[in-house]
Amino acid sequence: MIGETISHYKILEKLGEGGMGVVYKAEDTKLKRTVALKFLPHSVSDATVRKRFVQEAEAASSLEHPNICSIHEIDETPDGRMFIVMPCYEGETLQAKIQRGPMKSEEAVLVAIQVASGLSKAHQKGIIHRDIKPGNIFITGDGLVKIVDFGLAKLAGRTKVTKTGTTVGTVAYMSPEQARGDAVDERTDLWSLGALLYEMLTGERPFRGEFDQAVVYSILNVEPESVTSLQPGVPAALAHLVHKLLRKEQVERYANVDSLLADLRSPKMQLPSGVSKVASSDEKPVPSIAVLPFANMSGDPEQEYFCDGIAEEIINALTRVKGLRVVARTSAFSFKGKNADIREIGRKLSVGAVLEGSVRKAGNQLRITAQLVNVADGYHLWSDRFDRELKDVFAIQDEISLAITEKLKVEMLGEEKERLLTRPTENLEAYSLYLKGRFYFYKLTIADLQLAVASYERATELDPSYAKAYAGVAGAYVFMGGAGPLHFLPPSESYPRAREAITKALELDESLPEAYTMHGVIRSGFEWDWIGAEQAFRRALELNPNNADTHMWYSWHLWRINHLEAAITSVNKALVLDPLSPLFRSMIGLLQYYGRIYDEAISQFQRVLEMEPNFFHAHLHLGDTYVEKGMYEKAEAAYQRTLALTGQQSSYLYARLCTLYAVWNRRSEAMKYLEKITALSEQGYVPPCHIAYAHVALGEYDQAFTWFNKAYKDRDPQLAHLNFPWLDPVRSDPRFETLVKKMGLVP
Numbered sequence: 001m002i003g004e005t006i007s008h009y010k011i012l013e014k015l016g017e018g019g020m021g022v023v024y025k026a027e028d029t030k031l032k033r034t035v036a037l038k039f040l041p042h043s044v045s046d047a048t049v050r051k052r053f054v055q056e057a058e059a060a061s062s063l064e065h066p067n068i069c070s071i072h073e074i075d076e077t078p079d080g081r082m083f084i085v086m087p088c089y090e091g092e093t094l095q096a097k098i099q100r101g102p103m104k105s106e107e108a109v110l111v112a113i114q115v116a117s118g119l120s121k122a123h124q125k126g127i128i129h130r131d132i133k134p135g136n137i138f139i140t141g142d143g144l145v146k147i148v149d150f151g152l153a154k155l156a157g158r159t160k161v162t163k164t165g166t167t168v169g170t171v172a173y174m175s176p177e178q179a180r181g182d183a184v185d186e187r188t189d190l191w192s193l194g195a196l197l198y199e200m201l202t203g204e205r206p207f208r209g210e211f212d213q214a215v216v217y218s219i220l221n222v223e224p225e226s227v228t229s230l231q232p233g234v235p236a237a238l239a240h241l242v243h244k245l246l247r248k249e250q251v252e253r254y255a256n257v258d259s260l261l262a263d264l265r266s267p268k269m270q271l272p273s274g275v276s277k278v279a280s281s282d283e284k285p286v287p288s289i290a291v292l293p294f295a296n297m298s299g300d301p302e303q304e305y306f307c308d309g310i311a312e313e314i315i316n317a318l319t320r321v322k323g324l325r326v327v328a329r330t331s332a333f334s335f336k337g338k339n340a341d342i343r344e345i346g347r348k349l350s351v352g353a354v355l356e357g358s359v360r361k362a363g364n365q366l367r368i369t370a371q372l373v374n375v376a377d378g379y380h381l382w383s384d385r386f387d388r389e390l391k392d393v394f395a396i397q398d399e400i401s402l403a404i405t406e407k408l409k410v411e412m413l414g415e416e417k418e419r420l421l422t423r424p425t426e427n428l429e430a431y432s433l434y435l436k437g438r439f440y441f442y443k444l445t446i447a448d449l450q451l452a453v454a455s456y457e458r459a460t461e462l463d464p465s466y467a468k469a470y471a472g473v474a475g476a477y478v479f480m481g482g483a484g485p486l487h488f489l490p491p492s493e494s495y496p497r498a499r500e501a502i503t504k505a506l507e508l509d510e511s512l513p514e515a516y517t518m519h520g521v522i523r524s525g526f527e528w529d530w531i532g533a534e535q536a537f538r539r540a541l542e543l544n545p546n547n548a549d550t551h552m553w554y555s556w557h558l559w560r561i562n563h564l565e566a567a568i569t570s571v572n573k574a575l576v577l578d579p580l581s582p583l584f585r586s587m588i589g590l591l592q593y594y595g596r597i598y599d600e601a602i603s604q605f606q607r608v609l610e611m612e613p614n615f616f617h618a619h620l621h622l623g624d625t626y627v628e629k630g631m632y633e634k635a636e637a638a639y640q641r642t643l644a645l646t647g648q649q650s651s652y653l654y655a656r657l658c659t660l661y662a663v664w665n666r667r668s669e670a671m672k673y674l675e676k677i678t679a680l681s682e683q684g685y686v687p688p689c690h691i692a693y694a695h696v697a698l699g700e701y702d703q704a705f706t707w708f709n710k711a712y713k714d715r716d717p718q719l720a721h722l723n724f725p726w727l728d729p730v731r732s733d734p735r736f737e738t739l740v741k742k743m744g745l746v747p
Contacts, residue, residue: 006077009037025088036088067118069148090141095134101203105234108200113264114145120257123186132192133173171212172205176248179216187250194245202230223603232575236568243600287408288325288351291315293336295358307359309435317401319546324410328548328578346375364390370400372407381407394423425466433459434469452476467509473501474518490685491715495526516540517550524557525717528743533557548577560720564595582612593625594723601625616645628725632664651677651690659697659726689718696730705735
């Protein structure tokens with residue numbers, strides 16, 4: 001057809017082809033303008049398809065809006081082939097744009113706002129598009145979004161074009177009600193917009209399958225993977241908005257497009273500061289590195305802690321270099337002993353370079369080798385071997401760190417270089433004990449935490465000025481005294497020791513980030529000094545914004561003071577730095593659970609367990625979420641799996657099982673778990689809050705508040721978690737309000 005003139009349109013070139021038509025660029029010889037002509041394919045004679053083609057022209061021509069492609073006219077060729085005349089825009093479809101990778105959050109929001117604005121106009125006219133997908137969204141060269149192809153639109157006062165029970169639309173973006181062949185309304189377009197926005201942000205479709213029936217099954221039965229698990233930098237509020245759009249029940253979505261637009265235009269949708277952005281083609285990518293655990297070449301398994309410690313110290317030093325993204329310990333160390341390909345590691349951790357090495361330690365003699373590898377091509381950027389004495393270990397670490405910053409072209413200020421080269425201690429035995437303490441700490445069992453404390457404390461005895469060792473002591477006692485559901489020590493024992501150690505650490509070094517982090521944890525968890533905790537965390541992040549653990553602990557504090565969205569943002573920042581951490585991924589699910597976003601929480605915990613099937617934290621809180629959803633058999637299985645994995649009696653787990661059986665109307669079994677908690681309290685310390693939880697579940701509110709008051713007196717860290725959903729039955733009790741006010745919390 002190119003070169004032909006049809007009516008007064010001269011065909012210039014073919015622009016594209018789809019199931020509903022072929023599009024050509026043409027010159028309007030009358031009005032001297034460039035237009036696009038959309039023809040029905042030659043092979044189409046079906047009356048229904050022709051009717052849709054006419055309907056597209058009628059629907060779009062009745063809508064005048066800057067975000068809707070306008071229609072000039074509809075006509076036929078002499079041989080009866082129908083065509084629509086439209087403006088010809090310079091630009092690309094959203095489908096083409098997404099194929100290049102995920103979009104920045106702010107850019108995706110701007111596109112979504114324009115699509116929603118166009119849909120608002122259509123819905124006001126009683127028109128439902130029913131085929132919102134990336135191929136039907138055109139973005140002009142100046143960023144203006146146009147909705148095209150109203151061929152499947154449902155017009156007010158018209159019957160469906162298709163027969164009853166027949167589905168219409170593109171499967172991957174089809175709403176559940178479309179997939180079932182049910183009646184549709186405006187919320188169908190909102191669901192499709194949610195799928196569109198999900199794909200813009202993540203580069204992935206929310207529902208996938210090898211064939212259409214598999215996709216439909218997923219749409220009807222499966223929850224999509226969390227946006228933030230695929231793209232941790234997406235603002236929490238924006239991720240929540242997307243998942244709300246994708247709710248399977250229409251009543252759970254936005255009621256109308258104007259409500260959606262109000263949220264899309266909210267400041268909450270802005271990308272939070274400190275979160276890595278996806279670099280555009282004209283932006284300089286941020287240098288990034290993963291430091292793998294150094295291989296132990298000593299032939300002595302007892303030296304494992306030293307090899308791990310060397311790598312960890314390099315990680316900690318590099319995190320304080322601005323302009324360099326360093327993957328945190330958990331993710332980097334997940335490849336230990338796996339002999340994985342460097343390029344695969346780089347892909348999974350989204351880094352440009354990987355440092356690997358080995359350590360051979362024999363007496364006071366050291367041989368350390370290190371290689372900095374470029375992920376893109378597998379070539380060495382730098383490598384060296386150091387044959388030195390043990391006393392030179394700090395100098396070796398400095399040389400490696402400086403070589404990395406030089407080869408990755410990271411410019412350092414004088415103070416940054418000075419911090420990088422600062423030695424934590426001059427006592428090599430104390431340093432070795434500190435590394436041993438870190439090695440035991442990360443195992444997080446009762447016995448290993450006790451060994452960690454012993455190692456740290458011995459290090460401080462050998463060098464009383466060793467600030468990092470004191471911070472290590474504080475961290476171990478914080479964990480043993482209430483950092484998680486498995487408590488080991490009463491606050492009366494753990495808190496004073498943690499407080500004393502962190503005070504000493506800060507006296508010795510006022511610029512130690514990890515000391516301020518632990519100070520914030522103590523003030524938030526034990527002292528309930530919310531302002532002081534906020535100041536401590538902010539100081540820690542000011543000194544080192546690249547510490548994943550600080551972001552994680554800060555998220556706990558933010559949740560305690562009822563800043564849920566900020567808490568999710570903080571843990572997302574931790575995930576940017578530590579992308580494979582099952583704890584951080586589980587934390588997102590936990591915060592969603594606290595926010596009563598139960599379906600998203602369940603999906604998040606399930607994804608964590610796909611990655612780490614034995615991660616008890618995810619099993620535990622998946623059980624909590626199942627309880628709130630009324631899925632009692634699944635909750636029971638999750639709790640029993642947690643008991644099996646932890647291998648110990650737990651008052652927290654018993655309290656949760658008590659809650660489960662109480663709401664399940666199995667009171668006798670619930671009482672048995674209260675008895676188990678009571679028996680544990682006779683053998684040793686049990687947090688008073690755990691006993692209170694059980695009484696709340698059983699409806700014994702007077703007893704519950706007796707234990708809550710004891711928890712307040714004992715400074716039980718669990719008392720700061722008054723946002724728990726299972727406390728909702730007593731939330732309106734005046735005694736609960738009094739407790740909240742005493743703690744200085746926001747209801």
